Structures are given as structure tokens and as C-alpha cells.
Amino acid sequence: MRRTQNRGWWWVWGLIVTVAGAMGSRADDSPPDPTRYRSPGQLAISARAGRLAVADQTRRSVVLVDADKWKIAARVPLAGRPTAVVWDPAGSVLYAAEHGAGTVAVIDGAKGEVRSRIRVGKWPAALAAAPARTPRRLYVGNQDRHTVSVVQWDANGPQVVKEIPVSREPSDMEVTPDGRYVVVANLLPHGSGLDPDLSAEVSIVDTQTLSVAHAVKLPPGSTLVRGVCVGPKGRWAYVVHGLGRFTSPITQLERGWVNTYALSIIDVAEGHRRATVLLDELTRGAADPHSIVVSPDGRYVWISHTGVHEVSRVDVGLLHELFEGNVPKWLVDLKDGMRDNIWVEIQRDRSKISVLQDDLTALFIARAIERWPSGGTGPKGLALSADGTRLWVANYFSGGVSLLQTETGRVDTTLSLGAQPEPDAVRRGERIFHDATYAFQRWHSCASCHANEGRVDGLRWDFLADGIGNAKDTVSLVWLHHTEPMNRRATVATAKECARGGLQSTNGLVPTEQDVEDLYAYLTSLRPMPSPHLDENGRRTAAAVRGKAIFEGRAGCAQCHPAPYFTDRKMHNVGVLSPNEPDGRYDTPSLIEAYRTGPYLHDGRAVTLREVLVEHNEKGLHGKVKGLSEQQLKDLIEYVKSL
Ligand code: HEC
Ligand code: HEC
Numbered sequence: 062m063r064r065t066q067n068r069g070w071w072w073v074w075g076l077i078v079t080v081a082g083a084m085g086s087r088a089d090d091s092p093p094d095p096t097r098y099r100s101p102g103q104l105a106i107s108a109r110a111g112r113l114a115v116a117d118q119t120r121r122s123v124v125l126v127d128a129d130k131w132k133i134a135a136r137v138p139l140a141g142r143p144t145a146v147v148w149d150p151a152g153s154v155l156y157a158a159e160h161g162a163g164t165v166a167v168i169d170g171a172k173g174e175v176r177s178r179i180r181v182g183k184w185p186a187a188l189a190a191a192p193a194r195t196p197r198r199l200y201v202g203n204q205d206r207h208t209v210s211v212v213q214w215d216a217n218g219p220q221v222v223k224e225i226p227v228s229r230e231p232s233d234m235e236v237t238p239d240g241r242y243v244v245v246a247n248l249l250p251h252g253s254g255l256d257p258d259l260s261a262e263v264s265i266v267d268t269q270t271l272s273v274a275h276a277v278k279l280p281p282g283s284t285l286v287r288g289v290c291v292g293p294k295g296r297w298a299y300v301v302h303g304l305g306r307f308t309s310p311i312t313q314l315e316r317g318w319v320n321t322y323a324l325s326i327i328d329v330a331e332g333h334r335r336a337t338v339l340l341d342e343l344t345r346g347a348a349d350p351h352s353i354v355v356s357p358d359g360r361y362v363w364i365s366h367t368g369v370h371e372v373s374r375v376d377v378g379l380l381h382e383l384f385e386g387n388v389p390k391w392l393v394d395l396k397d398g399m400r401d402n403i404w405v406e407i408q409r410d411r412s413k414i415s416v417l418q419d420d421l422t423a424l425f426i427a428r429a430i431e432r433w434p435s436g437g438t439g440p441k442g443l444a445l446s447a448d449g450t451r452l453w454v455a456n457y458f459s460g461g462v463s464l465l466q467t468e469t470g471r472v473d474t475t476l477s478l479g480a481q482p483e484p485d486a487v488r489r490g491e492r493i494f495h496d497a498t499y500a501f502q503r504w505h506s507c508a509s510c511h512a513n514e515g516r517v518d519g520l521r522w523d524f525l526a527d528g529i530g531n532a533k534d535t536v537s538l539v540w541l542h543h544t545e546p547m548n549r550r551a552t553v554a555t556a557k558e559c560a561r562g563g564l565q566s567t568n569g570l571v572p573t574e575q576d577v578e579d580l581y582a583y584l585t586s587l588r589p590m591p592s593p594h595l596d597e598n599g600r601r602t603a604a605a606v607r608g609k610a611i612f613e614g615r616a617g618c619a620q621c622h623p624a625p626y627f628t629d630r631k632m633h634n635v636g637v638l639s640p641n642e643p644d645g646r647y648d649t650p651s652l653i654e655a656y657r658t659g660p661y662l663h664d665g666r667a668v669t670l671r672e673v674l675v676e677h678n679e680k681g682l683h684g685k686v687k688g689l690s691e692q693q694l695k696d697l698i699e700y701v702k703s704l
Pocket of ligand 1: 507508510522533536541544556563567
């Protein structure tokens with residue numbers, strides 16, 4: 062009886078799946094709707110109100126949780142993807158960044174209603190509120206404009222009083238307890254692929270002068286800087302990021318040869334990087350650190366690692382002692398054969414601190430790090446209770462928030478944000494793409510290099526498929542199935558092969574056919590964002606319209622970069638030569654989203670679009686740019702930015 066009923070339901074289900082499948086294949090370019098999943102991203106706790114704010118990235122809402130009763134109190138629909146949430150110092154008003162909508166929602170934390178909205182850049186991605194006892198202010202990091210908007214309140218309500226340029230794609234920030242500085246993490250490096258010291262930086266904004274007081278460079282290869290927090294005394298900032306070994310050819314994955322993951326410690330007022338330590342173990346990467354929070358006493362930081370479904374706790378109190386040369390006796394006695402360990406070497410010679418960024422054992426031998434399962438899959442946001450005993454972790458893919466006891470690192474309980482539908486192929490593929498357990502010793506996920514949902518890390522990498530000593534700038538995967546062949550030297554014919562090859566060679570594990578299909582479904586579901594360089598109505602500016610005529614007309618760009626995908630899918634020599642590739646022939650790249658995929662050209666030598674067309678086009682083989690006036694060149698670039 063039960064069986065028959067079941068079969069009946071399966072029949073209906075089969076029909077739904079068939080119809081959905083047919084719709085999927087008919088509308089090749091309209092991806093399935095992700096809004097049915099629950100995907101908690103960022104978290105913020107109001108100690109005063111006992112409320113935990115959970116940003117649900119796919120549902121585009123904020124879920125307010127009563128932290129003590131451990132129950133959902135309200136759901137607040139938003140106008141954009143909530144990339145950041147922060148409480149005002151009184152703990153009664155919640156701000157939520159609405160990415161894509163260009164606003165910050167001001168939410169009544171008790172009622173769970175949006176009271177008003179503040180206009181900022183189109184892609185707000187980071188928020189920080191000025192602390193109590195300082196003038197009311199909100200700082201908003203704009204991913205699209207690479208700026209921080211300073212919001213102040215007067216009789217007419219909130220006003221943006223200043224927009225401060227930072228480095229590239231501000232992703233997270235925090236204000237020092239005295240309100241003096243805002244420490245801003247920039248997601249990506251901003252520089253040329255030929256620079257061996259290429260790295261992302263941390264911008265320290267002085268809130269009195271409203272300008273960047275210090276641009277703190279992270280070690281070479283630093284990218285995907287996602288989390289920052291400031292210690293309770295305001296002296297130290299802690300930043301988590303990837304640390305790519307992009308100057309070595311990818312001959313192996315072992316021992317962090319390709320990607321490692323790091324914690325950088327910055328003296329805020331001095332604008333000086335004290336040290337960078339690695340969070341990985343010798344044979345187990347700590348891929349894709351996302352968020353970081355510090356305990357109220359400043360002793361520990363907690364870090365989420367999206368790629369390995371873990372959280373780690375680092376004893377930064379101990380690290381500061383070790384940097385000062387105060388090495389406990391048991392650690393002095395811990396010899397590496399006959400040799401002293403790194404901490405003893407640092408005790409002897411403080412300049413050796415710089416070696417830590419290459420040392421995969423330093424934290425472990427000092428027992429300064431512990432790692433635990435996060436209680437779900439794809440952990441991102443973190444929040445710590447005011448007494449430091451409870452840690453909340455947002456698990457993006459499993460759709461819940463877990464609660465860990467900080468004493469033991471154990472998961473106490475998990476709260477689901479609601480029913481989570483069975484993942485379809487796209488969602489399964491999204492998970493594989495972000496999952497470093499699909500890589501040898503968890504050294505990276507696809508997202509460790511293709512950040513921002515399949516875009517770029519701003520670095521170049523020397524894969525061996527096209528020879529050695531010819532590193533290629535990471536390419537965006539948007540529309541990859543319309544831009545075959547793949548890779549800058551067209552070394553792979555199809556996008557599907559590339560998905561398989563990515564898992565097999567880049568990640569170093571043999572995938573199942575299902576994994577490949579799922580990953581491919583995700584990759585082909587990626588869609589360009591509407592360019593933030595369009596006007597408020599989503600239309601091209603007058604300059605971009607003029608540029609379009611030049612692009613299609615006298616400059617001859619459209620010959621090789623024809624709409625709609627802006628590539629002829631052929632190889633050309635446009636006069637950009639590299640020593641190991643004397644024929645100079647490269648696959649024409651798509652120009653869609655070129656505003657965010659820099660640096661440019663096969664080796665990333667050009668930082669800006671202007672450099673592509675002018676500085677790296679001496680022979681004039683790359684489009685007919687030479688006869689253009691300054692204004693025409695500007696218009697042409699405006700057009701490329703609008704794609
Ligand atoms: C270490 C950094 C890194 C990792 C990890 C990585 N990629 Fe890439 N990817 C690159 C670079 C660099 C290129 C450009 C290579 C070239 O042009 O020869 C690229 C190119 C590609 C392309 C070709 C795109 C095109 O339009 O030509 C695809 C597809 C791709 N990657 C998918 C993946 C997938 C899937 C994964 C995970 C299994 C992955 N990548 C992991 C750096 C990386
Ligand atoms: C003869 C074909 C051809 C023409 C004409 C041409 N391009 Fe290109 N374009 C290419 C190729 C091939 C590359 C890749 C070169 C490399 O990787 O070093 C490229 C690269 C670029 C890039 C860098 C994209 C990236 O992601 O690295 C930009 C931007 C660009 N072209 C814009 C233009 C503009 C604007 C024009 C017109 C002035 C133009 N191109 C004309 C073939 C062409």
C-alpha cells in the first residue's frame with residue numbers, strides 16, 4: 062500500500078523533474094532560480110538585544126534569531142543580496158548592505174522591519190559602525206567603486222559626507238574601539254601580473270582626516286582578503302587571506318606549493334604588518350578563510366574556512382609573546398633534530414619573523430592553532446557572544462547556523478533557517494566549486510583562484526598544459542561555454558573538458574562523472590552582473606554610446622571582439638609577446654565584465670584598460686587606436702567598462 066502511494070508520488074515528481082529539465086534546456090541562458098535555497102552568509106550579534114542577524118544570501122533576506130531561545134524571531138526581505146550586516150552600537154538598529162540595489166537597509170531590530178534606506182555604491186559589500194561614545198557614523202565599502210562611503214547623520218537624516226578611494230574591492234572592515242581608524246580589507250591585488258611582489262593590501266582609514274593613512278601591503282601572492290577584525294585595545298588588526306605561490310610553476314599541490322592560507326597581524330596606528338602566519342598543516346590545507354572574530358580579552362581569534370568546512374582558533378596572545386622573543390621553555394626544548402625551531406630562531410633574530418609566511422609548522426609546534434568541524438558545509442560568517450563563550454557559525458551550503466562552545470570547540474546545536482530543498486545539479490556544482498575537500502590534501506577549491514563566483518584572483522599561474530615558465534592571468538568563467546576553446550592558448554577544446562580537467566589536474570583527484578556534470582551545470586549557470594558603469598536606469602552613458610561606435614567602427618575592435626560574447630573564439634597575434642611564446646598568438650578573450658577582471662592580457666601585464674590599448678600596444682597591432690583623440694580613447698574605454 063505504502064509502496065503504491067510512493068510510486069504515485071514519484072510519478073508526479075518525475076513529471077515535475079521532466080518539465081523543469083525541459084525548461085532548463087529550452088532556456089539555456091536563464092539559470093535556475095537559486096532563491097529557493099537558504100544560504101547564510103554573514104552574521105552579527107547584538108549583545109544588548111540578544112539578537113543574532115543572519116544574512117541569507119540566496120533568499121535575499123535577513124533572519125533575526127533570538128539568541129537565547131534559539132528561535133527565529135523575524136525574517137526581513139531585502140532589496141539586494143545581503144553581503145554584510147552590522148548592528149549600531151546600541152544594538153537596536155541593524156544595517157544590511159543590499160548588493161546590486163545600491164542601498165543599505167536600516168532595520169528596526171526589535172520589529173524586524175526596514176525603516177529606511179541609505180543610497181551608496183551599487184555593490185555595497187562591507188559595513189562598519191562607529192563605536193559608542195563617538196559621533197554616529199556608518200562606513201560602507203563599495204565593491205564596484207573601490208571606495209568607502211562615510212555616512213553621517215544630521216537633522217535631515219543620513220548623508221554620505223565623503224567617499225574615500227581604497228585599493229580594490231573592499232570586502233570587510235572594522236573600526237578601532239576609539240573610533241579613530243577603519244581597517245579595510247581589499248579582496249584582490251591591484252597591480253601587474255609581472256610584478257613578483259603583487260599582493261592585496263589593507264587600507265587603514267583615518268576617521269579624522271577621512272583619508273587613507275596607511276596602505277599595508279600583504280606578502281607577495283596575497284589575495285582573497287575576506288575577513289578583518291580589531292583587537293579590544295585597538296592596537297592590532299587581524300586579517301585572513303589566501304597566499305598564492307604564483308611565481309612557482311604548478312608541478313605539484315603538496316605542502317602548500319600552490320595555495321596557502323594566512324593570518325596577517327597589523328599594527329593599526331603604525332600601519333605596519335607585524336607578521337603573517339600560515340593556518341595550514343603540512344598535509345592539510347585550511348582553504349578559503351572567510352571571517353575572523355576576536356575574543357573579548359583579545360587572546361584568541363576564530364576563523365571560518367569555507368573550503369574545508371572548519372573553524373580554527375588561533376592563540377594570538379601567545380603569538381604576540383613569541384614575536385617578542387618570550388618563548389616558553391617546553392617550546393625552546395622542542396628541537397628539530399639538532400636544530401632549534403623557528404620560534405627560537407626568532408628569539409635570537411627578530412628579523413626572522415618574515416620567514417613565518419613560508420613556514421607550515423610554526424603554529425602547530427607552538428600549539429597556537431586548533432581546527433574543528435564547523436557543524437555544516439561552507440562556513441562563512443562568524444559571531445562571538447560578549448562573554449566569549451559561544452561562537453555562531455553560518456554554514457552557507459547546509460543552510461543553518463551552528464553554535465559552538467568556545468571552551469571545547471564542539472558544536473552544541475544547529476538552527477536551520479528553514480526547509481532546505483534537495484540541491485539540484487547547479488547547487489551541487491556550486492558546492493563542488495567551493496569545496497577544497499575535492500582537492501588533494503584540501504589545498505584549494507576552484508574558488509580559491511576564481512573568486513567572486515567564478516571570476517578572478519588578480520594573480521597569474523603557471524600551469525603546465527601550455528609549457529613551463531609562461532604563467533597566465535586567471536580568467537573569468539562567465540559564459541565559458543560560449544567562448545570555447547578554453548584557456549589563453551586554446552589548450553582545451555570544450556568547457557566540459559575544462560571542468561573535468563580542473564578537478565583532475567588542478568585539484569589532483571579523480572572526479573566521478575556526476576561531479577563533472579554538476580560542476581559543469583554550475584559553471585554554465587554563471588551570468589554576468591549588469592555593469593556598475595551603466596547609469597541609474599541600466600543604460601549606457603553618453604560616453605559609452607560614443608565609445609560603442611568607435612569600437613564597432615574605426616577602431617576595428619568588433620572584428621575580433623564581436624557581440625554578444627565579444628570574442629571570435631580565434632587566436633591572434635596582437636603584438637603582446639612573451640619570451641617562451643614567440644608566435645604571440647592568444648585566444649581572444651571575452652570583454653564581458655572586463656571592468657572587474659584585471660589585470661589584463663595573457664600574463665596580466667596590463668593593470669588598466671588604457672594600458673592594454675596604449676602602453677602595451679606600441680606596434681598598433683591591437684585595434685586601430687593610434688589615430689584616436691584622447692576623448693575618443695576615453696569613450697572607447699567607457700564602452701568596454703559597460704559590457
Ligand atoms: C591555482 C589557481 C586556479 C585554480 C585552483 C583553478 N583555476 Fe581555473 N584557471 C586558472 C588560470 C590561471 C586559468 C587560465 C589558464 C590559461 O589561460 O592557460 C584558468 C582557466 C580556467 C578555465 C578556462 C576558462 C576560459 O574561458 O578559457 C576554466 C573552465 C577553469 N579554469 C575552471 C576551473 C575549475 C572548474 C577549477 C576547480 C576544479 C579551477 N579552474 C581551479 C586558475 C585556477
Ligand atoms: C586582431 C584581433 C583583435 C582586435 C582587432 C582587437 N583585439 Fe583585443 N584582444 C585580442 C587578443 C588575441 C587578445 C589577448 C591578448 C593577450 O592575451 O595577450 C585581446 C585582449 C584584449 C583585452 C584584454 C582582456 C583580458 O581579459 O585580458 C582587451 C581589454 C581588449 N582586447 C580590447 C580591445 C579593444 C578595445 C580593441 C579595439 C581597439 C581590440 N581589443 C581589438 C584580439 C583583438
